[in-house]
Amino acid sequence: MKWVTLVLMAAIAWFQYSLWLSKGGWRDMWQLQDRVVAQEEKNQxxxxxxxxxxxxxxxxxxxxxxxAEIARVDLGYIQSGETYYRLVRRNP
Known part of the structure; x- marks a missing residue:
């Protein structure tokens, strides 16, 4: 009877190891969930x-x-009929 208990305990230990620590277990699932969250933030x-x-x-x-706005900001475009004022600060 003792050997049956030992075999069952070893089987339970092996299954728990497989569940928690092996490839495809809970640890990998949690890492993948973190990666999915990070990728969703990048996608957003x-x-x-x-x-x-x-x-x-x-x-x-x-x-x-x-x-016209891009031309004004980037190229300094002034339309005909407009007056351009340039404000220069004095150095103290």
Whole structure:
């Protein structure tokens, strides 16, 4: 009877080891869950960036306001009939 108990205890120990520590066990599952959460955060950030880029493309495709704004900011564009004022600070 003792050897049956020992065999059953060894089997339980082996199954517990397989469940908790071996490849494909709980430890690996927890690591994969952490990786999934991190990847979902990256995907959410990229989705927001894609939405902003899509809105900018839509603005550029539909209207001249976005093009004029980019020209003003990046190239210093001034439309005809506008007055340009440049403010210069004095050094104390």
């Amino acid at each position: 950030a990229l989705a927001l960036r894609n939405t902003a880029l899509a809105a900018e493309v839509m603005d550029l495709a539909e209207g001249q306001d976005a093009i």
